[in-house]
Amino acid sequence: MGIIKTDKVTYEYIRRDDEGNVSGITKAVDEVNIDVQPGEFISILGHNGSGKSTLAKQINAILTPSEGEVYVDGLLTSEEKNTWEVRQRAGMVFQNPDNQIIGQLVEEDVGFGPENLGIPTDQIWERVNESLKLLGMLDYSKHSPNKLSGGQKQRVSIAGVLAMHPKCIIFDEPTAMLDPHGRREVIRAARALNDVEKITIVLITHYMEETIYSDRIFVMDKGHIAMEGTPKEIFSQVEKLEELHLGVPQATKVAHELKKAGMPIPDGILTRQELREELKKCL
Amino acid sequence: MVREITIGQYYDEESVIHRLDPRVKLVATLVYIISIFVVNTYIGYIFVALFLGVCVALSKVPVKYIVKGLRPVMIILLITILFNMLLTPGEILWKFGIFRISKEGLKAGATMALRLTLLITGSSLMTLTTTPNNLTDAMERLLRPLSKIKVPVHEIAMMMSIALRFIPILLEETDIIMKAQMARGADFESGNIIKRAKALVPLLVPLFVSAFRRANDLAMAMEARCYRGGEGRTKMKPLKYVSRDYIAYAIVWLYLAGCIAMRIFM
């Protein structure tokens, strides 16, 4: 079994009217099966309201499925005795950089998780320094988080999760509120954790440029997995992605249009470097 | 505007006072406040002021910075002095119309002003030299006996520290929402009290909505990081007394004894 495995996971939101009667049920996630292997970097793409964040919150046992099962490292998330173990093994980074930093100093925030786990004091410090170093934030350990840039705040949040020594980290739209510079900082950090520390990464986003380096991509739509495959496989299907209101990286778009007009260009061009090489061949 | 208030904002510096255990500082501040009301002679006040002066000097916080922090409370200070001067009956010195200033009033006003200044300077020295987190930690530890009678000491301390973290964020947000509504023609500055109170609705509703959203997000983030109350938690920065803390305690108690002695024997 993979490190994260979902079996027909369904999550329903119950809508209530003003009197509190049930007025309808929305299936945010509908019979989703995914299986993530240890050390993988996977992305979940989808437009707002596609159910991708609801799925993510179930991997961390913030939500438990209405139907179906989620296993993290072999632990069933819906069993109450597993909750804390699951949250330690599958850490989570959220969207809003301000609303997930608890500490008043960078180091205190990173220490928050280990404190909750009951780690002895000297080991907390080791973990905090090691995590901050990995994310290049050690120089800021005595700073107030309020004075940092968005990208730096997110790196502090990642360090805070890392200090809990998780096996995988779920990034729930970590870049949605950042500027391009901050977005690059965060994605670079996620890739480094995957490369160097071999931590399994689940990246949830609606920026397709951020997913091109992942091992596999899942595309969600209306609570279902609409597409699944490697970046090349996914981005070969330009029309289908556009149908799902997602669009593709611009290099891919240009390549696709050229191919449609009859030029001999292969499917699944992801970067402008790839496009340049192909154009060299046929111009 | 709001951001210019510096009273009690932590001033980062390496000094003996900064390094003291926050519990010592908290107790010392309490003792100091009591001492201000124990002494009642000029020599007594000089003694208190000297004690404060030594502490300020040791803390390395520039006097200018402290004085700047006092500015916003000046108005309260002036009002207190004025009331004391005007309303204390006694031997009249000056009189214009219904206002009369008595000798006793002058004295009471001066004493009050002196006491308030000493009090505010002293307590702001504590917050200037102690990070808010240390302060909440100290409170949590000092109040721990109360948790035996079911007072949620840990929760209160956690709430305080979170509130302190979010105050600057919410202040900034207030500023933005205010400007955004002004860009839609809102007017927060003119009109009578009722009109002004009504004008605050477009500011307060979004602010509350946002505060609730933040609270919700934060609760989720804390749970995701395995927070489940004070039980089983370890401390990254546990409070531990060292020799200088015991010495400080001794000095503080001696100081209080000195003040009481002055009160009784002078």
Added chain:
Amino acid sequence: MSMTLDHVNCIYSADTNHSVHALKDICLTINDGEFIGLIGHTGCGKSTLVQHLNGLLKPTSGQILFDGEDINAKGYDRKALRGKVGLVFQYPEHQLFEADVFSDVCFGPTNLGLDRKEVELRAYEALKSVGVDDDDFYNSPFELSGGQKRRVAIAGVLAMKPQILILDEPTAGLDPQGRVEILELISHLHRDEHMTIILVSHSMDDVADYAERLIVMEHGSIVYDDVPGEVFKNVRELERMDLGVPEVTYIMRAIRRIGYDVDDTTTKVDDAVEQILGLYRDKNRKQDI
């Protein structure tokens, strides 16, 4: 109805040791009917600059003239000015406060002192022009989706019928679909309603397709102020500022570097495709001969 900034400086916390020179000697004229993209990194002063344009902030020195009049002069009606120079803040949906969508949009025009009928007419038109359904008019704005909320918030400013519309990062946090919808809406306001638009962004890709004039700011100063094509020639400098040029422009530059004569200021996918196809056909034709 042009707006002129004459040697505008803005210094925050001027009399302290942590003073910030947020705007440095800005000289600028915004002409009627322009579509300006205002680009710069977080903290470059672009948000500070736009808040000067409707009198929310006062310059430390220098003058801002709207229609020839100093907007910071004593007695100048700044409330009326804010009706003429509409400013949509970042994440504008965070300022919604009324119980229903329609009342919220009425807030702006009501503050301008218009009569009830005119207020409601304007609110209706504004909501229509941003594409909000009649069905949603009397719903709570807090129950709408993120993209819809933002449109309602924009309608709240449009209902004041501004001549200049300034939008600070209007696409922040939206998904690709929402982003395109908002940008199309802005483009429509410019094209069909002849509004002067200032679009503030930190993403070249966002503004390149729409703006007729680009203003690039760094450390409180204007670095470039020109048509997009000219600005994009300074790729190295733009990259140093961590702004870069649009992705399509990069592609065209790459093609140019391998020896083909293409326009490397192109920003639109369609234009790029057309040029590359032209090259491809030329080559095939030559081979046929």
